Amino acid sequence: MTTTDLARPAALGGTPAFPDGLPLTRVRVPDREALLQRIGAVLDSGQLTNGATVRELEERAAELLEVPHVVAVSNCTAGLMLVLQAAGVGQGRPVVMPGFTFSATAHAAHWAGGTPVFAEAREQDITLDVADAEARLKAADRPAALMATHVYGTPCQVEDLQAVADAAGVPLVYDSAHGFGSRRKGVPIGNFGLAEVFSMSPTKVAVAGEGGLVATRDAALAQTLRTGRDYGNPGDYNTLFPGLNARMSELHAAVGLAWLADxxxxxxxxxxxxxxxxxxxxxxxxxxxxxxxxxxxxxxxxxxxxxxxxxxxxxxxxxxxxxxxxxxxxxxxxxxxxxxxxxxxxxxxxxxxxxxxxxxxxxxxxxxxxxxxxxxxxxxxxxxxxxxxxxxxxxxxx
The missing domain is CATH 3.90.1150.10 (Aspartate Aminotransferase, domain 1)
Incomplete structure (x- = not known):
C-alpha cells in the first residue's frame, strides 16, 4: 500500500477507507444484562401488554421530557393518527405539513381523514418554512391542522409556528420521530404544540425495537389517546370511537427503558x-x-x-x-x-x-x-x- 493509494479515492483505485464496510446504523443495547433481567421479569409476570413496564416507560419519558403526560403506542405513525383523529381532522380537510419529511407524516393525516397540503422547507436547516406554511394555511379551505417535523432532530421554529397555528385557529402537531433528547432554547422537544409524537424504532436515538411515545400537556387528549390505542375501548367493550390496536407491548417497553438510561x-x-x-x-x-x-x-x-x-x-x-x-x-x-x-x-x-x-x-x-x-x-x-x-x-x- 502506497501513500498514493491512500490519497486516491477507492472509486479511482485507492484503498477503501472501510474495507469491511461501515453501515449507516448499528444498534447496541446500552446495558444488556439489565435489559435481560427486565425482560425476564416481564415474562415471569405473565402479562405482555397493558402492564407495569409500559407505565414505567411513560413515567420515565415524562420526567426526561418535562411534560405531565406521555402515552406509549405501538409506533409513531399510529400515535400521529390518534392525535390527528382526536384533534378533529377529517372530511378531507387540509392539513398543512412539510414536503421534506418522512412519508408517515402525510400517511397519518390521510388515515385520519385529512388531505395533506405540502409546504416549503427552510434553507438553513430543512425544517418547515414558517412563512410558506402560514401562506398555505391562509389559502386553504377550512384547514384542520398544522404539522411540523423536527428533521434529523433539529428543532423547528416552534414559537413562530405556534403563532401561525393560533392565528389560523388550528392545532399544531409535531412529528417528533427524530427528536427525543432535542431541546429548543433549553426546553425539551415534547413540550410544544397540542402534542409531539416520538418514534422508538431501531434507527432512532431512543429505541424500543418498535414503538412510539406521545407527549402532551393536555390531560383530556392523553386520556383519549389511552382509550384510542385500545380500539377506543374504555374497558367495557362499548367502544367510544373507532380506535386502533396501537398498544406498546411490555417487552418493547422494557427495551425502551434501557435506552432512556443516560x-x-x-x-x-x-x-x-x-x-x-x-x-x-x-x-x-x-x-x-x-x-x-x-x-x-x-x-x-x-x-x-x-x-x-x-x-x-x-x-x-x-x-x-x-x-x-x-x-x-x-x-x-x-x-x-x-x-x-x-x-x-x-x-x-x-x-x-x-x-x-x-x-x-x-x-x-x-x-x-x-x-x-x-x-x-x-x-x-x-x-x-x-x-x-x-x-x-x-x-x-x-
Whole structure:
C-alpha cells in the first residue's frame, strides 16, 4: 500500500477507507444484562401488554421530557393518527405539513381523514418554512391542522409556528420521530404544540425495537389517546370511537427503558461526533451540514450533508457512489420528498415546492451511531475530504 493509494479515492483505485464496510446504523443495547433481567421479569409476570413496564416507560419519558403526560403506542405513525383523529381532522380537510419529511407524516393525516397540503422547507436547516406554511394555511379551505417535523432532530421554529397555528385557529402537531433528547432554547422537544409524537424504532436515538411515545400537556387528549390505542375501548367493550390496536407491548417497553438510561449523555456524545466531522471537512467548497440554531440541541438522529453540486463538483448521488466504493453506507433522507411520491401524485402538488426539491436533491446522510468513536467519524470525514479534489475525474469516470 502506497501513500498514493491512500490519497486516491477507492472509486479511482485507492484503498477503501472501510474495507469491511461501515453501515449507516448499528444498534447496541446500552446495558444488556439489565435489559435481560427486565425482560425476564416481564415474562415471569405473565402479562405482555397493558402492564407495569409500559407505565414505567411513560413515567420515565415524562420526567426526561418535562411534560405531565406521555402515552406509549405501538409506533409513531399510529400515535400521529390518534392525535390527528382526536384533534378533529377529517372530511378531507387540509392539513398543512412539510414536503421534506418522512412519508408517515402525510400517511397519518390521510388515515385520519385529512388531505395533506405540502409546504416549503427552510434553507438553513430543512425544517418547515414558517412563512410558506402560514401562506398555505391562509389559502386553504377550512384547514384542520398544522404539522411540523423536527428533521434529523433539529428543532423547528416552534414559537413562530405556534403563532401561525393560533392565528389560523388550528392545532399544531409535531412529528417528533427524530427528536427525543432535542431541546429548543433549553426546553425539551415534547413540550410544544397540542402534542409531539416520538418514534422508538431501531434507527432512532431512543429505541424500543418498535414503538412510539406521545407527549402532551393536555390531560383530556392523553386520556383519549389511552382509550384510542385500545380500539377506543374504555374497558367495557362499548367502544367510544373507532380506535386502533396501537398498544406498546411490555417487552418493547422494557427495551425502551434501557435506552432512556443516560440518554442526555448519549445525545451529547452524538453532538460531539458531529462537531468532529464538521471540523475535518471545514473549508470544503459546496458542503455544509444540517445543524440546529445556536442554543438548540439536536439528537442528530442523522448526520446529513447538504451539497451544492456545482461548488463541490459532485451531486449527492455521485458522492454516495464514491463513498460506497470506500465501504461507507449512505442514504438520501428524504429523497424524493413526499409531494413527489407516487402515493400523493393525485394531489397535483409535485411542482409546488422548488426549494424543497433542491434541498432533497442535495442531501446525503452518512453513518452515525451512538456508540461510534471519534476516530471512526474522522475516517468518514477524511474519505469525503479526499474524494472532493477528484470530483472532476470521478464524474468523468461515472
Amino acid at each position: 440518554l442526555p449523555a448519549r445525545v451529547a456524545h452524538r453532538g460531539a461526533l458531529v462537531e468532529e466531522f464538521r471540523t475535518v471537512v471545514a473549508g470544503l467548497p459546496g458542503l455544509r451540514l444540517a445543524l440546529p440554531e445556536a442554543g438548540d440541541v439536536s439528537t442528530f438522529k442523522d448526520l446529513t450533508l447538504i451539497l451544492d453540486a456545482d461548488a463541490f463538483g459532485l451531486s449527492s448521488a455521485e458522492l454516495a457512489a464514491a463513498l460506497k466504493a470506500e465501504g461507507i453506507d449512505t442514504r438520501r433522507y428524504f429523497h424524493p420528498p413526499v409531494q413527489r411520491q407516487q402515493s400523493y401524485a393525485h394531489l397535483g402538488q409535485a411542482e409546488d415546492l422548488p426549494v424543497t426539491d433542491r434541498l432533497a436533491d442535495s442531501v446525503l446522510t452518512v453513518p452515525l451511531w451512538t456508540h461510534m468513536d471519534a476516530a471512526t467519524v474522522r475516517r468518514v470525514a477524511e474519505a469525503v475530504l479526499r474524494i472532493q479534489p477528484y470530483a472532476e475525474r470521478l464524474r468523468a469516470a461515472g
